[in-house]
Amino acid sequence: MNSTDPSTSALLIVGHGSTVNPDSAAPSLVHAAAIRRRRIFGQVACAFWKEEPGMRDWPFLFDESIRDVYVVPNFISEGYFTRTVIPRELEMDGAPGAVTPRPDTGQRWHYCEPVGNHPSMTELLLRRAREVAPSVPERETSLLIVGHGTGLNDNSAVAAKEQAARIGAMGQYARVLSTYMEEPPLIADWAKLTDTPNVVVVPFFISDGLHSYQDIPVLLGIESEITASASERLRQGEVFMQNPRHLHGRNLYYASAIGTEAQFADVIVEQAGAGSV
């Protein structure tokens, strides 16, 4: 992007998407619209694993006037999706920074690093923590960063752990821990893992989709069963999440996912920019 003409450069934001939850793709679509308004790319499109356009639609997404396409995975960590699924479906070299030429059109497709690798993730997580619990004294508060953990999302646990270590090193909160949905330390054990009167939980996820909005509240004990999706509840006039909840004698605060932050659009643009160097 730095070196090429913006009108012939395009951005492709790749998200997971969902066949059951309308909120999964929303952050990618919202940031795409915001970036489009800035007119720094000739075209901006999204592609998804589980929604349309599917990644296999890549040949149909951009006009022939486009010369360079920057592919930014809107994923929290490198792993199965960024290394295997996205390069396979987009028929690209999956090494970060790799350029795949497209003989049909003469386009060059640049594979960029996932948003979760960007240095501002730490600040975004901290900001979410402060927003959800603005008046609690941090010295009497534990901060839990929740990642997916296990299985195919292999590096999400590492990513959450790194963020917790970075925030912990700042010394603001009484305790900072990374926890997981499916491997220990389990987020379901939050009350045992902490001993402060306040506990702030921030999901390290892109969207307020199935995991962060529907699964984790059940694991925390905020909801007794899986609720409707965030947008469905909103349409029914419900508020996002009521904070704090008083559970196990503590004040529990649960934040929304960081990927919906407007600043994420900047992160996507910067990941694309880094891919052009």
Next chain:
Amino acid sequence: MIIGQIIVRESANGGGELRHRDDLKCADGELTLHTDPEDAVGLALYDDAGAYRPLKTAPNLRHGWRMVLADGAAARLALDSFYPGRRGAFAAFQAGRLHPTPLRETLGRQTGMYRVTQKITEEQIDALVGSFCRSDGGCLRTILWKRDTAGAAPSSLLPSEKFDPTHDQSGQTREQFASFVPLLCQEACNLLVAKARAVVKGKSSSGKE
């Protein structure tokens, strides 16, 4: 121009008005006016009953809106949100550059939780594609892919028109409109792959996706 369930009444500069084909006879004032092409994402998200539409080419586009767009770029952006990738796929088809992928190849490429779809039987494919992809209540795309590299038909349960790009899958009349853009299916979508997994696993639904 007709594309899926949408009528585009083009103006000279490539912009124009988009609305649901069923709303053709509605007075302008009866429909909610949109002028921002980005609104198409939201209009395409839910059906009339408020249910989420994961498949944008399903025949359940919501009614009651019209979109007046300033120029061709705005119209293209809106259509690409209503029917992602379909304008481009049709252009590739017209240029002879659309290369459909056989279903067995799509399934053969799957890894992780979808690798199991490779075990789907011929009978199961026949029934699944016949019900999931049918134009009447399933999906309005015209299937261009074959079942395998030998060229077997995707499903014996679908009429031959389902594979004909000149046929309007909506079943509506379109005499009065000059041009028609079929919604082409050059490769099985991920929803079908997810259903194939459910079929192989013996579940009626694919669960969490």
